[in-house]
Amino acid sequence: MSITSKSNKGRINVTHKKSPFIGIGKSFRTKIDPVKEYEIVEDNEDIKNDFFYGMPFGLNQNEYVNAQNLKRVLMDKYKDMEISEVIKGRENDSGHGSIFTINYDIPLKLKKFSSDEAKEKILSELKLIYGIGDMKKKYLRSRGYTTIEDLINHPHFSKEAKSCLALIESRDTKNIMNRISYWLSQSDELAYCCSGFHEMEDFLFFDIETLGLFNRPIILIGVAKYNGDTLSINQYFLRDLAQEPAALEEFSSFIGPKSVLVSYNGKSFDTPYIRERLSYYGMKPIIEIPHFDMLHFARKVWRNKYPNCRLVTLEKYLFGIERNDDVPSALVPEFYETYLRTGNIGPVIPIIEHNRHDLITLTKIFSKLYEEWSK
């Protein structure tokens, strides 16, 4: 074959050596931007279908427009300012680099079941015994068996009752909750009652803000602990996405063998999300500890009473709180992206406040549920 390969210098005049990559990043950016993970409901109706992928999903036109206005106002207000000038906080060094930490202490009165109350309530539910349904329960009660302890003398249910009693006396919350979920439901008030087996200072109320529905960075982790009269809130805010491992590390460091988690929708969203992020960075997974998800209980109690069970909705109806200048959860990623792109801290101010309000309301709902179920 006489085909000869010449040097690459063609005689042809061409606009030369353009990198084949130029502009492609941009083309992805323009493709990604219009993708929305939330839905704007045109006619300002209340959002009925309130959760999607375990996250509040959808907002109405008013909320959307107000939020966009808010963003503009804040960007004007906080132009050229540093976050530490606006929000009291400090860079805290975790094992994985530094992280901006905001601490608030709020005097508060929280209530919960005592251990004995919890035990008593649970033991009075005969349906936790294999073989007992509604009919059987009614019958047994008419024969004077009102608690599981009574059943220990029952010819037929004695063995089961003994083992159930032993389980409850063990105060092994996880397994007790499993049993309750199995025979009743995971949102049953008895599951909530298990919180009575723990000391107030072992509760970790937590809530995360993220850059999307899954598989993207967490931008803020809020954790709150209660010491009897004060709620102490710690928020770990990423001024830069590189700080995510530090925030995760701070969160993990709260968790001890006695800790229990309290969240709003955390079982489907926050915990799997945190687990994924820890794994993404090759960090140690968090240990399995009991987790009380208030969303499940709130739905049980208030589902038919209020338009939906989103946290802000309940807050309005239960505690009469109306948030001003709030950022709707669905728009948190957009607000944070604006901060990343412009460096203007304006849009993150409401995110931090939003997260703090969520935590406070979470603790109040926890307490409110006690009131509901201790009646």
Added chain:
Amino acid sequence: MEQVIENILFKLRKDSSFDRNIAHVELLEEREPIYGKIKEELPINLSDYLERKNIRLYKHQRDSLEDVRKGNNIVITTPTASGKTLAFNLPIFEALSKDSHATALYLYPTKALSNDQLKVLRALEAETEIRVNPNVYDGDTPSAIRPKIRNESRIIVSNPYEMHHILPWNYKWQHFFSNLKFIVLDEAHIYRGVFGSNVSLLIRRIERVCEYYGSSPQFIISTATLANPIEFAEKLTGLKYKLISEDGSPKGKKYFIFYNPYKNEDYLSTHQESKRLFLFFIREGLQTLCFTVSRKMSELIARWSKESLDNSEEHLKDKIMAYRAGYLPEERRRIENDLKNGVIKGVTSTNALELGIDIGGLDSVIISGYPGTIISTWQQAGRAGRGASDSVATLVAFQNQLDQYFMRHPEMFFGKSHEHAIIDLSNPYILFGHTMCASSELPIVLDRDKKYLGGYLPQVLDELKNESLVKETPNGWIYSGSKSASMVVSLDSISSDIFKVMHLNKTLETMDRGQAYREAHEGAVLLHQGETYIVDSMDLKKCIIKVNKTDVDFYTQVLKESFVSVIDIIDKKSIGNLELFVGHLKVTENYNAYKIMKGDSTIGYKNIYLPPLEFDTVGFWFTFPCSVEEELWEKRSKEDDILEMLIKRKNLDIRKEIFGGALHGIEHAMIGIMPFHVMCDRWDIGGISTNFHPSTGKPTVFIYDGFEGGIGLSEKAYELFNEIVGTSLELVEECNCSVGCPSCIYSPKCGNDNKPMDKKGAIFLLEKIKANGCV
């Protein structure tokens, strides 16, 4: 059956209405099985199983077992029904029985194939009592059982689309991935072109996650016969391979008939001839399957056949039917079973039956129209032949270029494969999309990940960083976009714009802008899984195409006009005084009208209004010295047809037209023949030819990939230029027509309606290139 088939063919040839169309009969000789002896005994459960089932391993099954035992990656290319499945299930079951933690991942291109494979695996598990707990994990898997499958199944059968969405959740798959010993890619030839290039990067993402969890799975790839199986497998996965191509399974005699309706002036259509053959074979008692290119045709051929039956043939009426993808699963099962047990005598089908699905073997297969690749043709023909019994396959040609080429050149069909499966790892759009996805699965670490994501990784990350889609951190490059990367990236297209084709709020398929303009403009007849749809509206902003399901007997072809300019040159070579280049091109395509066609004839034209389509791509082009025009004219102006024209028109006009027509003819011939060398759809490539091009300053023919960023077709064609010129010349030279026809230089998608066109000129120029190339 031996004598039977021979007698039937004898009868066929005695009937001149058939015989006159027979272009060629190839006899594929029967073959005794070749067995192989294994070196080291199989575990007792497996050897007992083989003994019980009376299975002796064929050579290729033995070879794959031994190679897998040695730890090699293998690519198996033996034909359909050669016992390929056992060839990879055997070594995998052996390994999984020895290591009770080991897992394997089987990927199939479709859900139906996954479910078929699952049955095989479950049966093998039951027979051998090797506990592998096989399960399908795909979009149809209920979420309640997903965690159990992830944590307990040792063989998971899935598809690339599912893997694309699983990888971001890799932490939930830690157990499975960290024990992953094997990845099987069956029917891998499907992974070519745009889909294949996406899949090859997806596979690298899987490999990367495996490395992170401490495993490095061995690959077993099974594919139809290709010209480049090793190159293909290596590109698909980035690993080294052993080829297993020697088929040891026994074969019956097979007659392969090439049947050309267009051999004679007074011809019937391909469809009519297919019907005649279909009926002929059924009447002779052969169970026959007829493949058609569209569902409509398969329904029609079945219906026509029934209508042509005599009163005395009433019993055959219920034994002829059509089979297609749209049927309900139960209906399909019933037809499949009736085929297997011989109740049905004749079935027509689209290529839905081409892949995998178990219907047993038939006596006779008719392929009504070349299905586009030799691979598909063989897979369809492979449906004929039950074990070692005799069978017959008939390819009925269309008037198209490749159909007609094979009718004249059966040796090119039966000889060694010329089809190269193309995967392009350098398409920047695909690369960017998957780099983004990878960064959201695990932080990207340059040292580790260059081997998966390519040498340009730093540049790609930099570009993405400028758009804040990734961020460099001490833990590596992390994904920082606020939208899910895997939701944005589609495996079926190059991620610029993706159009959704919607039917009643359901997405039928997705396509990129170019494909949408070509195939799904307003008024277009769109074929999806053999069903016809008419495009109702096309929303260019929202990228949504709405279609209505309509049964029509016409089809549409868009007409386009293209302009190209050269961006840069990647490589060049000289062929005599001809110069050949490959490089980046900027292409502008205008889609202004479409044709409405019925059979081979145009029944109307309609205008469409679409903005011009602009994209950068890779193409090859060659230039002639300006003096060639003179040479051509020297020869052509003495010929009768030109002399006749010279009486009526000006010399210079004709001279320009002839030269332009010659270049135009070469362009069309090369585009028509290219899919034979570089596996693709002819619609995947575009071209333009001109007497003078401003970028080159010379007479030039450009041929380019019709995809943003290019997909490797033109680069391969540049490598194979001599071969392509050779076959193009044969195609044009040997065609019986005088001034050009759809079998040689006419293109159905030509924006200039095949004008100007000069067949003799095209031959002259092609001969010149060939002579230069071979001196």
